[in-house]
Amino acid sequence: FSSFLLMIGTVTGKDEFSADKAIIITNKDEVVVPLLLDPLPTPKEFADAIESLSPEQQAFCKAFRSMQLASTLFAVMVVQLKPQVEAV
DSSP, X not given: OOEEEEEEEEEEETTXXXXXXXEEEOTTOOOOOOXXXXXXXXXXXXXXXXXXXXXXXXXXXXXXXXXXXXXXXXXXXXXXXXXXXXXX
């Protein structure tokens, strides 16, 4: 039972991150983010690759791609979400 918050945004200062989009990833969700030196897909390849995703996942992918195409420095942040348990 684990969840993660995956955020993309820009680095705005030495110790500052400004989140632009975020998505919660739960137990069986899978996210593959190509961060290596692979060339960016063509617009058609990108549209084909995300067509089977949910609307929320598509919005996140589109924001990620637009940040890749922009000339600003963007960052990816992953935060583990843990449920709070109260002692009874």
